[in-house]
Each structure stands twice: as structure tokens, then as C-alpha cells.
Amino acid sequence: MQRNLQKSLAFFAILAVINVGNAQDLRNVEEPKTPESCTSLKATGGDDTEVIQKALDSCTEGKAVALSSGVFYSGPLTIPSGVSLLVDSGVTLKAIPDPKLYDLGANTCGTLNEYGVGCRAFITMQEAKGSGIYGKGTIDGQANVTMTGKNQTWWDLSLAAQKAHNYQNNPMLVKINKSMDITLYQITLINSPFYTAAAYETNGWTVWGLTILASVRNTDGIDPVGCQNVTITRCYISNGDDAVAIKALTAPSRYISVVNIHIGSGNGFAIGSETNCGVRDVVVANITTIGTLTGINIKSNYFRGGTVENIVFDNFCAIKARRPVFLDMKMNNLQGPNMPVFRNITINNMYSLTKGIIALHGISSSNSIEATLHNVHIAKGSTYSEYHTKITGEFEEDATGTRCGTFGNE
Ligand SMILES: *[C@@H]1O[C@H](CO)[C@@H](O)[C@H](O)[C@H]1NC(C)=O
Numbered sequence: 001m002q003r004n005l006q007k008s009l010a011f012f013a014i015l016a017v018i019n020v021g022n023a024q025d026l027r028n029v030e031e032p033k034t035p036e037s038c039t040s041l042k043a044t045g046g047d048d049t050e051v052i053q054k055a056l057d058s059c060t061e062g063k064a065v066a067l068s069s070g071v072f073y074s075g076p077l078t079i080p081s082g083v084s085l086l087v088d089s090g091v092t093l094k095a096i097p098d099p100k101l102y103d104l105g106a107n108t109c110g111t112l113n114e115y116g117v118g119c120r121a122f123i124t125m126q127e128a129k130g131s132g133i134y135g136k137g138t139i140d141g142q143a144n145v146t147m148t149g150k151n152q153t154w155w156d157l158s159l160a161a162q163k164a165h166n167y168q169n170n171p172m173l174v175k176i177n178k179s180m181d182i183t184l185y186q187i188t189l190i191n192s193p194f195y196t197a198a199a200y201e202t203n204g205w206t207v208w209g210l211t212i213l214a215s216v217r218n219t220d221g222i223d224p225v226g227c228q229n230v231t232i233t234r235c236y237i238s239n240g241d242d243a244v245a246i247k248a249l250t251a252p253s254r255y256i257s258v259v260n261i262h263i264g265s266g267n268g269f270a271i272g273s274e275t276n277c278g279v280r281d282v283v284v285a286n287i288t289t290i291g292t293l294t295g296i297n298i299k300s301n302y303f304r305g306g307t308v309e310n311i312v313f314d315n316f317c318a319i320k321a322r323r324p325v326f327l328d329m330k331m332n333n334l335q336g337p338n339m340p341v342f343r344n345i346t347i348n349n350m351y352s353l354t355k356g357i358i359a360l361h362g363i364s365s366s367n368s369i370e371a372t373l374h375n376v377h378i379a380k381g382s383t384y385s386e387y388h389t390k391i392t393g394e395f396e397e398d399a400t401g402t403r404c405g406t407f408g409n410e
């Protein structure tokens, strides 16, 4: 995978680089450095929640609690401000699948209801500054394992919610809220019961070199929600929903760079559907998707609408995407008072190598999708579902081959 990513970058290197203006993360982001450890823990094989939490609470600011050998089992953990968690190579931290441990008080975690907000996350950073998760080890949400006291897994519950048209109360794997300068580096995150790593109203978030694996709906990979100065780079994401979804529910999302990402399965790259407070100044570059539902997906509606503007896609390769480009201002036709606006969206150097549906759905002739295309090549035989758009440039139906450069669909 790493090797393929290297080759893909070599391929992209020969393409023109466009000026993305000030759309990207405004910080100067370099590869993170793993902090020194304040202590090293070995797994006992039993429930290690208390041991890990105590170590985190008593760790010196600027240092990390290292999980250095074995398989750890734990309930929910909180990473304090300034402190990090380090999961060493070969070590796994498993979330004990007991809904009672995550319940927020209403005894709904692990059940279906109308809200789906009954659980705390497995790992929480709340009002933290300079915290992070590091290491080449694995954090396993165990969503594929039968819940304690139940006959379903967390993922069974997600599928049951889909059938019942309501919501599963499942924990996120990593939740960051109202924080600053947070880093996730190298870690592998698997089997999340719900969103894998989501940050809310956080300024300064670096996600570098992660591997994210999951299946089933609502296992979003990386979600910045109302965040500014975000860099997501060098990640491999294969899941059952959006690989990356930039949202703006209670605060604007701005200055976000999503660069060098390899996506296998799932929905692809998304902005929305919650865009209430506006999503602006985003660069999405050097992306490959293989076998996803969509490639580039910007989605909203009157229920969750807001302004999405100054978005640049550069070097985007979609293979076997059902909808390589899907810009939808009327997602599920949901109604409400929030007018979506999609403007100044640039797609530069895109290749969609297999035929799919190009779907561009604006609201009206006075509120159209405003986008510019440069060097956008799609496979012959692709179809269009297009209304209320102001598109400059065109989809050139001349993409050939089965790979982007020297890597691809193997
Ligand atoms: C995309 O990759 C190319 C080749 O490695 C690099 O020159 C370019 O800067 C990358 N784009 C961004 C926005 O980092």
C-alpha cells in the first residue's frame, strides 16, 4: 500500500500544480514527532481501563503514555490536555464492547432510538491543547464482536437502524471537541462502531499517516466538524461510509488540506451534508479512490444547508466509482430554512477511469452549482444527471486505461 502510494505520487508529480491560493491549512505543518514517554505499560490481559486512565492523568504535559506490549482491553478513556497516548508497533488497544461502559446516563447506549447520541466515545479529548495519539500499533473498536449482554455486534445494530429507519446508539472511536493543536500520527484505527475519528470545533488538527479500516454505514474515517487549520495527509482509508467528511454544523470549517490520501471502498471524499455554518477554503489534492460509491461528493440540502465555496480539487483519480462526481444541493430532498450555496468549486486534473454517473444537482436557475473544470477526463460511456448548474470547462470523455499511472486497481 505504501509502495503504491509512492508510485501514485510519482505519477502526480508530472502533472501541473495549480495555485490553490489561501485555501489550505494556514499552519506550516511538518511530519509530527512522537513525544517521549512518561511511562510504559504492559497489557495484563484483563480490563486495563483504570491503569491506562491513571497513567494518562498523571503524565507530564508534553509526554505520552506508551502501551508497549500485548493486547489491552479497555472501556472509555479520556486523554487530558497536553498528554498523548502512544500505541507501540505490534500492540493493540481493544475497546471492550460493553454498552454500559459508554452509556451517557439514559441507558440507551447499545440500543436503537430516535436520536443516536446515547454513548460517549472510546477515546475522548475535550478542551485539550497539544494532545494526540501516536504509534504504529492498532486501536480496535471491536464493532464486529458481540456486545456484552446482547446477541448483536455494534455493526449489527447499525444495520438494524437502517431497516428500522431510526438511529443506533454506538460510540465513536476517537472524539475530539473544542480543542487545539491535536495530532493523530501513524496509528491504525479499525472496526469503529460509529465515526472513526471526528473533531468538533477544533483549531489545529493534524492527521498524518493513519490507516483506517471498517465496514458498515456511519463508520466515517476522518470528520472535521466546524474545524479550522486542519491537515489530513498520507492516509489509507477503507470503510463503509465517507472516508473524509468535512462538515460545519455549529461552527464554520475553514483552511483544510486533504492531501495524498488513498481510499479503498466506502463512499469516497465528502463535504457535507451539514454545511450550516459554511465550509470554505479547502484543498483536496492527490487523492485516489478505488471502488467507492462516489469520488468527489459535495452534499447538502435546505435542512443542513450553508455556503460551500473556494474549494479546490487537484489530482483526483477515481477508479470504479459509481458517481465519480456528485455535487448535490438537494440531498434526499430534505426541507428546512437553510439555503445551500455551492460556488467557486474547482476540479483540476481529474481522471475517472471507469464509466459512472456525473451527477450535478443545483436548486434553481438563480441558485445553481458554480464550478470550474480544468483537465477533467472521464471514461467514455459515462452518463450525466445534471440540472441548475453553471459549469465552466467540460468533462472530456477520453480517460483510458485501468490505472492512474503505475498503480491502481489491483
Ligand atoms: C501533490 O503531489 C505532487 C507530487 O508529489 C506535489 O508536487 C504536490 O505539491 C501535491 N499537492 C499538494 C497540494 O500537496
Ligand SMILES: *[C@@H]1O[C@H](CO)[C@@H](O)[C@H](O)[C@H]1NC(C)=O
Residues within 6 Å of the ligand: 026, 027, 028, 203, 204, 228, 229, 255
Ligand atoms: C490558523 O493558523 C494561522 C497560522 O498559524 C493562525 O494565524 C490562525 O490564528 C489559525 N486559525 C485558527 C482559527 O486557529
Ligand SMILES: *[C@@H]1O[C@H](CO)[C@@H](O)[C@H](O)[C@H]1NC(C)=O
Residues within 6 Å of the ligand: 144, 145, 146, 190, 191
Ligand atoms: C473482527 O475483526 C478483526 C480484525 O478486523 C478480526 O481479526 C476478528 O476475527 C473479527 N472478529 C469477529 C468476531 O468477526
Ligand SMILES: *[C@@H]1O[C@H](CO)[C@@H](O)[C@H](O)[C@H]1NC(C)=O
Residues within 6 Å of the ligand: 151
Ligand atoms: C436477539 O435477541 C432478540 C431479543 O432479545 C431476539 O428477538 C432476536 O431473535 C435475537 N437474535 C438472534 C440472532 O439471536
Ligand SMILES: *[C@@H]1O[C@H](CO)[C@@H](O)[C@H](O)[C@H]1NC(C)=O
Residues within 6 Å of the ligand: 177, 178, 200
Ligand atoms: C463540546 O463541548 C461542549 C462543552 O464545552 C458541549 O456543549 C458540546 O455539546 C460538545 N460537542 C460535542 C459534539 O460533543
Ligand SMILES: *[C@@H]1O[C@H](CO)[C@@H](O)[C@H](O)[C@H]1NC(C)=O
Residues within 6 Å of the ligand: 020, 021, 022, 023, 281, 282, 309, 310, 311, 312, 344
Ligand atoms: C475561488 O477560490 C480560490 C481558492 O480558494 C481563491 O483563490 C479565489 O480567490 C476564489 N475566487 C473568488 C472569486 O472568490
